[in-house]
Amino acid sequence: MKTPLILAAGLTLFIAACDNDDDKSSTPETTSTAFTALVGAKDTLVHMRDAKRNDELYRSNEHNCDIANYASCENGQLSLLSGAREIIHDTAAQANKEAHYILKSGKNRIQASLNQLPASRGHQMLEHDGNLMHIGGRNDKGYSATVMMSDDIGRSWKKVEPTTASMPAVADHQVVSKDRTLLLSGGRDTNGAKADMHRSDDNGKSWTPIQPATPITPRYAHQMLLHKGILYMSGGTDGDQVHSDLIKSSDMGETWQDVNPSPHFGARYGHQIISYDGKLWMTGGNDGNSTKDDIWVSEDEGKTWTKLTPSKPIHKRMEHKMVVHQNKMLLLSGKDDQGNWRSDAMSSKDGVAWSTEIPNWKAIKDKARHARSRAEHQAASHKNNLLLSGGVHKSGQILSDVWAKAPEQTEMGLVSSAPEPFDSRQKHHMVNHQGKIIAMGGDDGESLRADMHVSDDEGMSWEMVKPTIINASDIENPTSMDGDGNMTPRSDLQMVSMGNKLFVIGGAETADNNHSEVMMSEDDGKTLSILPFIRVGTVFPQDLAKTGHQAVVHADKIMVIGGKTDETPASTTADVITSADGQAWQKETTNMPATYDHQVVKCHDQLYLIGGRGSDGELRTSNVVMRSDDGTNWTPMATSTMEPIADHKAFCADDNLYVLGGSVPAPTLNASAGEAAAHSDSEMLAAQIQLLGADDSDWRQIDGSPMLKDLQAVEAATSIVQTGGAELAAVAAIAATYDKDMSNKRAMLFGGFCSRLPGASFAFKELNSCCTDRICEK
Numbered sequence: 133m134k135t136p137l138i139l140a141a142g143l144t145l146f147i148a149a150c151d152n153d154d155d156k157s158s159t160p161e162t163t164s165t166a167f168t169a170l171v172g173a174k175d176t177l178v179h180m181r182d183a184k185r186n187d188e189l190y191r192s193n194e195h196n197c198d199i200a201n202y203a204s205c206e207n208g209q210l211s212l213l214s215g216a217r218e219i220i221h222d223t224a225a226q227a228n229k230e231a232h233y234i235l236k237s238g239k240n241r242i243q244a245s246l247n248q249l250p251a252s253r254g255h256q257m258l259e260h261d262g263n264l265m266h267i268g269g270r271n272d273k274g275y276s277a278t279v280m281m282s283d284d285i286g287r288s289w290k291k292v293e294p295t296t297a298s299m300p301a302v303a304d305h306q307v308v309s310k311d312r313t314l315l316l317s318g319g320r321d322t323n324g325a326k327a328d329m330h331r332s333d334d335n336g337k338s339w340t341p342i343q344p345a346t347p348i349t350p351r352y353a354h355q356m357l358l359h360k361g362i363l364y365m366s367g368g369t370d371g372d373q374v375h376s377d378l379i380k381s382s383d384m385g386e387t388w389q390d391v392n393p394s395p396h397f398g399a400r401y402g403h404q405i406i407s408y409d410g411k412l413w414m415t416g417g418n419d420g421n422s423t424k425d426d427i428w429v430s431e432d433e434g435k436t437w438t439k440l441t442p443s444k445p446i447h448k449r450m451e452h453k454m455v456v457h458q459n460k461m462l463l464l465s466g467k468d469d470q471g472n473w474r475s476d477a478m479s480s481k482d483g484v485a486w487s488t489e490i491p492n493w494k495a496i497k498d499k500a501r502h503a504r505s506r507a508e509h510q511a512a513s514h515k516n517n518l519l520l521s522g523g524v525h526k527s528g529q530i531l532s533d534v535w536a537k538a539p540e541q542t543e544m545g546l547v548s549s550a551p552e553p554f555d556s557r558q559k560h561h562m563v564n565h566q567g568k569i570i571a572m573g574g575d576d577g578e579s580l581r582a583d584m585h586v587s588d589d590e591g592m593s594w595e596m597v598k599p600t601i602i603n604a605s606d607i608e609n610p611t612s613m614d615g616d617g618n619m620t621p622r623s624d625l626q627m628v629s630m631g632n633k634l635f636v637i638g639g640a641e642t643a644d645n646n647h648s649e650v651m652m653s654e655d656d657g658k659t660l661s662i663l664p665f666i667r668v669g670t671v672f673p674q675d676l677a678k679t680g681h682q683a684v685v686h687a688d689k690i691m692v693i694g695g696k697t698d699e700t701p702a703s704t705t706a707d708v709i710t711s712a713d714g715q716a717w718q719k720e721t722t723n724m725p726a727t728y729d730h731q732v733v734k735c736h737d738q739l740y741l742i743g744g745r746g747s748d749g750e751l752r753t754s755n756v757v758m759r760s761d762d763g764t765n766w767t768p769m770a771t772s773t774m775e776p777i778a779d780h781k782a783f784c785a786d787d788n789l790y791v792l793g794g795s796v797p798a799p800t801l802n803a804s805a806g807e808a809a810a811h812s813d814s815e816m817l818a819a820q821i822q823l824l825g826a827d828d829s830d831w832r833q834i835d836g837s838p839m840l841k842d843l844q845a846v847e848a849a850t851s852i853v854q855t856g857g858a859e860l861a862a863v864a865a866i867a868a869t870y871d872k873d874m875s876n877k878r879a880m881l882f883g884g885f886c887s888r889l890p891g892a893s894f895a896f897k898e899l900n901s902c903c904t905d906r907i908c909e910k
Contacts, residue, residue, distance in 0.1 A: 177219050184237055188213070189220065193206040257519070268307075277299050292337055298339065315384055360433070362380050376400075450467060505526055558863050560625075602661055612647055630685045649662050682732035694728055706725055733784055734784065751815070776796065780792060786873070797814065853868075
């Protein structure tokens with residue numbers, strides 16, 4: 133009997149069989165040890181939470197290091213774990229070095245790697261010669277010719293190094309496996325739809341073009357499959373025309389014949405066809421006008437087709453995935469043409485009776501970790517496990533995660549992903565409260581969040597908290613509580629820490645509904661009290677119903693500075709509202725400009741107001757940086773190098789003032805494909821960290837800023853902790869720690885977004901979606 137063991141990286145599960153044999157096919161479910169790696173330019177911090185005493189952690193730069201002789205492996209290292217929550221200083225993994233880890237616990241052992249999948253959409257994942265293959269796809273870098281292989285059910289991946297004849301860089305192509313041969317057809321690249329066919333007989337190292345006697349027409353988002361030893365191809369699009377053909381080949385693509393099906397299921401792309409129970413089955417897709425929810429079956433090799441009537445809706449879906457797993461057909465995820473994205477799995481043995489194998493995760497509010505809704509993903513049945521990988525989320529984020537479901541499990545478990553401290557989000561807020569980093573709310577690109585995450589180890593691990601309201605009965609018509617007594621979702625909020633109390637101020641629940649209630653917690657956010665509003669002078673509760681505002685503690689008072697109301701039309705404010713206790717509020721007389729999406733930070737015993745947008749929504753170009761001793765009287769500063777900026781993050785560390793990320797004016801340029809995601813018509817993402825020293829002389833720039841907006845960063849005891857943010861088109865899940873002087877960044881990698889390290893090339897740039905040469909190289 134094998135004793136299973138789970139190793140988690142950054143709350144990411146790496147699943148393996150745990151015995152001393154070489155069987156890597158089963159999925160465990162009992163013992164777990166959380167594993168987080170923060171990779172830096174010079175070293176890596178490895179966090180082992182809840183490890184057992186005398187567990188052994190081996191690591192080296194070799195994929196299959198013999199741990200009995202670990203010292204002979206390249207940079208081989210061993211740490212004997214104490215069983216306590218400990219942080220290990222590791223030099224095997226660095227920004228320019230891949231590292232592989234083995235955890236040995238008694239007789240059990242498990243291997244994990246920081247070498248993970250690239251974020252990909254429109255890729256192919258399939259079983260081939262006993263291994264799992266990941267081939268091609270596209271992301272923010274462009275189209276990929278990368279072939280990856282996993283021999284441990286997707287926990288770790290190794291790049292297949294190409295020989296002289298590498299595969300073409302394509303996405304939305306098709307790949308099938310037969311008799312140790314891989315066959316690739318169609319797809320698209322920067323020039324459009326492809327009609328190419330290639331084969332590989334050496335596990336993807338080299339590819340040979342096939343020249344069919346009758347060339348196939350250019351297409352992508354089509355289907356190619358094997359059925360009773362015959363190769364079939366159907367549908368797809370060339371970008372203008374949607375194909376309706378069904379063709380077959382008995383010689384692996386050398387020659388093709390029309391099947392001429394009747395009745396005809398119609399033209400479509402983004403559909404699925406599989407071979408199951410001796411029949412051909414087809415679902416979904418789009419005919420160029422609308423997304424389909426139909427299912428068809430053929431019992432005579434595609435000559436005639438019957439449209440079935442399912443017992444329950446299988447939902448309109450395209451760019452979904454259909455696989456055969458444990459003698460059932462599974463239908464997974466996808467999207468329709470009405471903006472509905474799915475993350476479910478339905479199963480059937482006859483195409484008529486369907487059941488929900490895995491529910492739509494969007495409907496399960498209490499799940500902190502789940503397989504997000506997606507399209508253009510892949511799924512495969514491999515060694516009795518159902519696996520799902522990559523794709524694109526509704527938010528635009530391109531995913532790199534791998535999920536697995538073993539026969540005895542009822543839910544998908546995350547087995548391979550760059551680690552995430554918590555789900556992707558922007559417009560959240562984060563503070564240092566009594567030595568703990570607390571992050572709350574935000575927008576994940578699909579919905580607003582009501583959760584809170586707490587870290588007591590400078591961002592190495594996070595605990596999710598769902599704040600509850602404890603005094604709602606004392607408040608008339610509270611808006612900050614849902615029907616279950618939990619805090620309502622919100623983004624663009626502010627939190628401040630004053631003494632042992634944490635205050636939550638403002639934020640939006642919907643586009644036209646800002647929160648006016650101020651909440652307070654004395655237990656690190658686990659419970660919240662809605663504070664009564666005491667009016668002093670001309671201030672009203674609705675004056676605190678803001679987004680894009682700033683809240684700071686200065687001179688023993690909470691100061692809410694600037695922001696935008698939810699009035700119609702929205703009003704950009706130039707006010708400073710103060711309170712000593714979060715209950716009695718008054719407006720101060722001030723000379724500050726009307727602004728929102730700015731930053732106010734306390735540093736050098738002064739307040740600094742940096743950037744923002746004016747009433748017209750444009751970046752403010754005058755008085756970009758102002759300072760004040762009391763928060764009401766503001767003096768412009770000379771800023772020869774500070775550009776107009778908004779959506780950024782400012783913080784003070786060791787008496788230096790830093791500005792991280794944000795939106796700045798875009799010059800007129802011809803952006804490359806890799807840079808396009810970082811630009812809009814008038815704004816681009818900032819590429820430098822701005823620093824103002826203790827002498828207040830002028831700003832200087834540090835290379836290596838995360839090209840994100842609406843991110844968060846705070847000073848911790850020994851480091852700077854950064855989370856979240858967004859590119860211009862997609863929400864990010866990113867976390868990093870910096871040294872206090874910003875000289876060394878240790879970063880975790882997540883699906884779709886690279887961590888940029890000042891002064892160093894990033895070893896994982898080929899596996900990451902947004903590293904362009906302009907950003908990631910020296």
